[in-house]
Amino acid sequence: xxxxxxxxxxxxxxxxxxxxxxxxxxxxxxxxxxxxxxxxxxxxxxxxxxxxxxxxxxxxxxxxxxxxxxxxxxxxxxxxxxxxxxxxxxxxxxxxxxxxxxxxxxxxxxxxxxxxxxxxxxxxxxxxxxxxxxxxxxxxxxxxxxxxxxxxxxxxxxxxxxxxxxxxxxxxxxxxxxxxxxxxxxxxxxxxxxxxxxxxxxxxxxxxxxxxxxxxxxxxxxxxxxxxxxxxxxxxxxxxxxxxxxxxxxxxxxxxxxxxxxxxxxxxxxxxxxxxxxxxxxxxxxxxxxxxxxxxxxxxxxxxxxxxxxxxxxxxxxxxxxxxxxxxxxxxxxxxxxxxxxxxxxxxxxxxxxxxxxxxxxxxxxxxxxxxxxxxxxxxxxxxxxxxxxxxxxxxxxxxxxxxxxxxxxxxxxxxxxxxxxxxxxxxxxxxxxxxxxxxxxxxxxxxxxxxxxxxxxxxxxxxxxxxxxxxxxxxxxxxxxxxxxxxxxxxxxxxxxxxxxxxxxxxxxxxxxxxxxxxxxxxxxxxxxxxxxxxxxxxxxxxx
Numbered sequence: 001x002x003x004x005x006x007x008x009x010x011x012x013x014x015x016x017x018x019x020x021x022x023x024x025x026x027x028x029x030x031x032x033x034x035x036x037x038x039x040x041x042x043x044x045x046x047x048x049x050x051x052x053x054x055x056x057x058x059x060x061x062x063x064x065x066x067x068x069x070x071x072x073x074x075x076x077x078x079x080x081x082x083x084x085x086x087x088x089x090x091x092x093x094x095x096x097x098x099x100x101x102x103x104x105x106x107x108x109x110x111x112x113x114x115x116x117x118x119x120x121x122x123x124x125x126x127x128x129x130x131x132x133x134x135x136x137x138x139x140x141x142x143x144x145x146x147x148x149x150x151x152x153x154x155x156x157x158x159x160x161x162x163x164x165x166x167x168x169x170x171x172x173x174x175x176x177x178x179x180x181x182x183x184x185x186x187x188x189x190x191x192x193x194x195x196x197x198x199x200x201x202x203x204x205x206x207x208x209x210x211x212x213x214x215x216x217x218x219x220x221x222x223x224x225x226x227x228x229x230x231x232x233x234x235x236x237x238x239x240x241x242x243x244x245x246x247x248x249x250x251x252x253x254x255x256x257x258x259x260x261x262x263x264x265x266x267x268x269x270x271x272x273x274x275x276x277x278x279x280x281x282x283x284x285x286x287x288x289x290x291x292x293x294x295x296x297x298x299x300x301x302x303x304x305x306x307x308x309x310x311x312x313x314x315x316x317x318x319x320x321x322x323x324x325x326x327x328x329x330x331x332x333x334x335x336x337x338x339x340x341x342x343x344x345x346x347x348x349x350x351x352x353x354x355x356x357x358x359x360x361x362x363x364x365x366x367x368x369x370x371x372x373x374x375x376x377x378x379x380x381x382x383x384x385x386x387x388x389x390x391x392x393x394x395x396x397x398x399x400x401x402x403x404x405x406x407x408x409x410x411x412x413x414x415x416x417x418x419x420x421x422x423x424x425x426x427x428x429x430x431x432x433x434x435x436x437x438x439x440x441x442x443x444x445x446x447x448x449x450x451x452x453x454x455x456x457x458x459x460x461x462x463x464x465x466x467x468x469x470x471x472x473x474x475x476x477x478x479x480x481x482x483x484x485x486x487x488x489x490x491x492x493x494x495x496x497x498x499x500x501x502x503x504x505x506x507x508x509x510x511x512x513x514x515x516x517x518x519x520x521x522x523x524x525x526x527x528x529x530x531x532x533x534x535x536x537x538x539x540x541x542x543x544x545x
Contacts, residue, residue, distance in 0.1 A: 051145075055152060058143035059159055062136060066163050070135035076142045085135050092128060103206030103459065110462035115455055118182045125178060129171030136163045180439050184446035185455055192330065192452035193308050200329050201457070208460035209243035214500070215464070216240045218320055218331040219422070220313070221339070221403075233291055233316060234336055234404060235418050238324055240500055246467025247474070247504040250422065250541060251324055251496055252415035254479045255291040259486050261322030267303035268296060268315050276319060293319050323478075325493035330453050336400060338448020344396035345440040349424050351402060352391045352545055356409035364389070367417075369398075371407030378407055412479050419475055420545035426469055472504040473541035499538045 061072035069089045073082025099117075100108040112121045140160035144153060200215055202208035209215075221235035236253035259275035262268050268276070276296070278288030286292040297304070297315030304311040317328045334342075343349055355363045360378060365386045372382040387398050387405075394402060403421045406414045453461060476499045478492045 051148065054145055058156055061143050062140045062160050062163055065135040065139040066166055069132045072139035073142065078138065078142050081138065085131060088131060092124065096124065106466045107206060107459045107463045110459040113458050118178060122175065122178045125171060125174045129167060132167045133164050136160060136167065177438055180442045184442040187446045188449050188451055189455040190450050190452050193314065202460035209464065212243055214240060214242055216326045216329050218317055218328045220316065220331055220333045222333055222335045233294060236290065236320060237418060237422065238320060238326055240326055241464060241468060243464060246471030248468055248471060249474045249476060249499050250419050251476045251478060252419060253290060253320055253323055254411055254484055255289065256411060257290045257323065257484050257487060258288050260290055260293065260319040261489060263318050263322055266315060266318040268300060270303065271300065290319065323489060323492065324496055326496065333450045335448040336404065338444055340396035340400040341444040342441065343399045345437050345444050347437065348393045348395050349399055349428060350391065350393050351424055353387055353389050353402065355389055356413040360408040367402055367405050368408050369401045369405065373407050412477065415479065416544055419541050423473055423541050423545055474499055474504060475539050475541045475544060477537050495537055
């Protein structure tokens with residue numbers, strides 16, 4: 001019997017395997033096993049490289065959203081959101097540019113400082129910053145791969161946070177400055193009160209002074225102190241500005257001038273119908289002089305309308321109108337202690353110091369700091385220092401004493417220095433420095449400056465200030481030590497009218513040209529000082545500085 005060879009129960013025979021095939025199969029299996037680690041290592045390297053590319057792409061797109069809100073989203077699945085963000089940002093930027101450039105850069109920028117402008121600027125700053133940050137965050141979330149290791153995801157989060165801070169920091173500073181400006185302006189700009197109903201008011205638009213040939217502004221330096229009654233004028237300067245050319249006439253009103261005419265529209269006219277004079281029974285040596293008229297207005301405040309916020313200022317302004325013959329349209333009041341802080345906040349002011357050659361002290365020492373006169377004599381030890389002659393940068397303390405020192409010089413010299421200080425400050429205003437020290441300047445201004453200009457008219461006055469910067473300044477000296485007690489106001493009015501109506505010399509130095517000229521001057525001797533000090537009643541301000 002043949003039987004079932006190789007099986008049980010008679011199945012198909014099992015073929016015998018060729019030894020050569022077995023060897024080949026074994027070699028193939030061995031080769032496969034040997035090559036498997038290399039293939040696994042290669043796939044891991046490729047994954048690491050792909051992840052690195054993915055991370056670099058995520059970081060790059062997140063950084064792109066710092067340049068423009070949502071820019072990085074254009075290369076992600078949220079492309080439409082990115083386009084929408086960019087569109088909103090561009091529309092806002094174009095609208096902002098149109099506002100700023102309308103009517104000229106100065107006029108347009110000042111529009112942002114009006115009440116509505118500051119609100120718009122605050123909304124624009126906050127919303128713009130939030131939109132920008134949202135674009136960065138959304139880009140970071142969109143480009144993050146959840147399969148990344150935790151360490152890689154944290155790296156991306158930290159990078160996105162830094163990108164947000166790059167946008168958030170300037171946004172926070174800008175928001176702070178807008179809020180500071182708004183709060184300061186609420187205190188600086190006060191409602192104008194005047195007994196004159198025809199005070200000039202600039203129009204809106206790019207040419208606000210078209211129908212107003214001239215505007216008169218009273219610059220009032222307040223000399224308040226613990227040893228003084230409320231406030232008193234330390235310096236009174238009228239700036240009469242030609243709104244077309246920017247040429248300005250400065251008229252200093254002596255604080256020791258008496259018999260100031262009080263207009264009939266002022267309530268004090270009832271008490272002083274023949275001018276502001278010393279009344280019977282008054283023992284104050286300053287009674288009847290301009291420096292005490294603020295006090296007189298406050299003492300008789302019951303005569304003034306109840307809605308008059310400052311009878312002293314009203315009386316002072318109206319008396320200045322009587323003295324100069326110029327209707328005062330606006331007043332700017334600066335407390336002198338605040339003036340010191342303001343100059344410091346601005347970084348100082350360059351001044352060509354020229355002492356009075358007829359000084360009671362040695363002119364070579366310069367202008368005295370401090371000082372007290374009793375019975376016509378300077379009290380020993382009361383002068384605490386000197387501002388040396390020459391072109392130099394003065395800090396706030398020095399600038400204040402340069403402007404007000406009078407123990408060793410005449411009131412004429414003192415008023416000349418005050419006009420020079422105005423000339424130098426106008427010519428040296430540096431917008432970049434103002435921006436750098438903006439919060440400090442605003443805080444000082446809020447405490448020490450009051451201006452009765454409508455805040456919404458700031459664009460018009462910004463345009464005017466820019467014209468003044470490029471115009472000539474002319475000085476009118478109405479002080480006369482002999483006749484100050486009883487001056488000839490008809491003659492004074494005629495002198496001021498002449499200074500205003502005569503055309504300014506186009507070759508006369510502007511504030512900037514005057515600054516360049518005095519910078520080269522040394523003013524190191526009393527002779528150079530005296531030769532440049534004008535004795536003419538009408539002169540170019542820069543020439544006397």
